[in-house]
Amino acid sequence: MDKTESNMAEKKNRRGFLKYLLSGGLAGFAAITIYPILSFLNPPKQTEVEVTSVVVGKADDMKPGDSKIIRFGNKPVIIIRMDDNNFRALSATCTHLDCTVQYKKDEKIIWCACHNGKYDLFGRNVSGPPPRPLEQYSVVIKKDDLIVSKEA
Amino acid sequence: MNHIPKLKLLILILSLMLIQFAYAGTDQCLNCHQDLGDNPSQQFLEDVHYKAGLSCQNCHGGNEKTDDMEMAMSKSAGFIGVPTLNKISELCAKCHSDSEYMKKYNFKINTGQFENIKESVHGKLAINGRGMIVQCITCHNAHGIKKVNDPRSPVYPTNVPQTCNKCHGNASYMQTYNPSLTVDQLTKYRTSVHGKLNSRGNIKVAECASCHGSHNIFASNDVRSKVYKLNIPSTCSQCHSNKDYMKDFHIPTDQFSKYQMSVHGKAVFEKHDLSAPVCNDCHGNHGATPPGIESISKVCGSCHALNAELFSASPHKKAFDENNYPECETCHGNHEILIAKDQLLGVSKGAICLKCHSENKNQKGYLIAKEMKKLTDSLIVSDSVAKNLIFQAEQKGMDVEEMKFKLREVHQARLEGRTIVHSFDEAKFKEVTTKGFNASEQTITEAKAAINEFYFRRYGLVVAVAVISFLIVILFLYIKKIEKNKTN
């Protein structure tokens, strides 16, 4: 009599224990499933990464005569705001030996400090060692955002 | 006493006969024209062809044995009058391009001149549209042709510059063919060592034909030209590397071999880089002179502008000039310019700074050099650490595009460092290296984060698999229990 009762009691305890473990397991399962999904839905810091076109900031941030070098994918691109307020974007990798070029405001040329190579503001190589012009990129202004993209 | 008049008569008759014979074998053309007193016949007497036994007839045709003008200059006898345009050179070539014929006179003589001229830039059509720009006689003259090694020949080395200058120094003439060609080559040439020695009679030094060729002259942008950019070093070294030839001039003959090893030489010979300097880029071509001590940095600076500017503004400029050190050359050499390795900087073995600076002498410079080398070395180490971490992250399949871009900045800093070194200013140098360190540190952080993310994924998987497996086991036990209960 006692044996069956104690057996029953034991069984009940084991069942309770198992149920306890089951709930624990289900809770853990929920956690490892829900956590990645919620993290996924959380917007990443860099809201947009596009490599065929890059948003490089506000057009108003650049005055005529300003230039800046931005990352386009893994290549540097130089953006210049001309005196007539148009924007020009060119590859910033010198076609001679791959140094990064810069804008020389006073001479109104793009200059490579490594071997004195000079390009005009259309990227054409006009003096010094560079054998080819700089690649062209196109700049579009959408609602004051500067968007640089590769010409097809 | 009766014998003497008889003897005089005999001599007179014999002389007359001799004269008659001589008269009969003479070139009648020459005779007649000499009597006329015209220049060609005068000149022809000094001509090498006359000396070899040729006559007017050999070029002009006709019958040289008769003194009858009409018979001598008749078309039927082959008389062609004064040849014009290409007919002239074709006439010369009739013999001079025939190697069998020329062997009789001179075994070693060249017979390819006419072919060469036709191919060359001088063989192009003149502005009259009917013949080549030059004919043989333009340089060699028509009737008083002397051998090339005859000092009276217009193509004797000391005369060549004048001969070429006849056309090439005439601005209005050259204008009709190539308005952008300069006409000051002779003037410049006379300022050069070659020109000066040449005007003093030295036939060993270079004159126009030595570099440009004589018959096969091509424009300097023609790859066949001896003065085409990539061919210039070998043209100059024709003489300048020949020890025996240069014996009298007491200057080194190792420039070409040194240049071949140099970074400029490698660019020219291995990479065929047309933007690299060859001999004339630093020495000039017609006015060839090695640059003076104070102007060396200007010459190098025509390409290496920033380095030259920095150097000229640095304390080294004054020091070098006072001590008569040739600026750039002192540290970098002139012909054997090798890649400026980082060992050049600093105070350890092989560093060039040690030549003047030491702990006891010129100490300020010594300390600056030491510091700059230390920064350079750290930047290199930082660069390779970053590269290595990026490689590891890439191997693990993580995205490294942005990091590789940032790494460019480190490379750029190292490049800028090697330039800014020429200011010998520690603060400016630090500015550049700091940029590099910032970029490399950022890259290292990002690469480490990527590698950590990789391991996070692995460990995360272990946790997830553990939880799921745990649930599987529990569920299994639960099922077993239910089924046991049901059967019970």
Added chain:
Amino acid sequence: MKNKFKKLYEWIDSRVQLEDLVKFMSKKYVPVHSRSIWYYFGGVSLFFFIIQVVTGILLLFYYKGSSDLAYESIHFIMSKVQFGWLIRSIHAWSANLFILSVFIHMFSVFFEKSYRKPREITWITGVFMFFLALAFGFSGYLLPWNELAYFATKVGTDIVGAVPFIGEPLKYFLRGGDDVTGATLSRFFGFHVALFPGIFTFLLIVHLLLVQRQGMSEPLEFKDSEKEEKKTMPFFPNFMLRDLLLWLVVLNILAILAVFFPAELGLKANPLSSAPAGIQPEWYFLFMFQTLKFLPAHVFFIEGEQLGVLLFGLAGLLWLLVPVWDRKSARGQKNRLINYIGIFCVLFIIILTIIGWVLK
């Protein structure tokens, strides 16, 4: 906890009368015999589908379906979005395993002849879902707009063009033009996330309702046995819990695959570049692709490709209509022919897939 469930149940029951439904469901049983294990594959396929819908919706939050942004948005998901790599890799692996599972499910049903009366509609909806699964795979493959996808789509739609009469217009319709362009991507995106899920869901509901209403199909031999000899287990909770167990195992496998073999991206599609060497479709199309390659260029008056397409079309149609022409199973008799046909198909598919893989 239990009380809360009870309260909820009573609240719903007082409004829609669940009593009958619950009674009916509790009677549902699953036959237990040597081939019972195949019963699980329907549920496993369903599980994969659910995973696809969930991960697919998550991906939709970041994917951009135009030709200049698609590739970049996937790259963004893989590198910038937290766990983006995981969601995308699971989606990619689950797609393949879904199709594999559907193949197994379909063939096990075929061999068991469970398509016989009264389950003809279940079979037909099932076969259509199978075709849709392949269509899901084909349309989804293009969405990353990478090199492999671009050329695989080009080749695949070219083959569609080989169908006589309707082939060319169909190809034009699929491609959104003459060539594979951004227009193709747009429509494949629409197919993949809207049209196909809609149709599939409808077919799935019919399929599942029928399975619930009719219960699991019993093997033919059960007909001849006594009720007591038939071993069964209740669907709720036994079979369902076991099914759940299998789902958890499958989830484990998916996680492991996603971490160790993450989905690749490759290079962005460039229509101007030439096709990479050895271009071939996904594995589930390989057997058809390889067969077409083996057929000679001309067989009598028909082009080899056309013949291939027609033969596969015919085979598909016969497969779809097997409940109609398999009279023997409808009468409850053993049909060895069906087994032979099934074995032939399985071997054909496996062998040609292997050949196609090896001959890459």
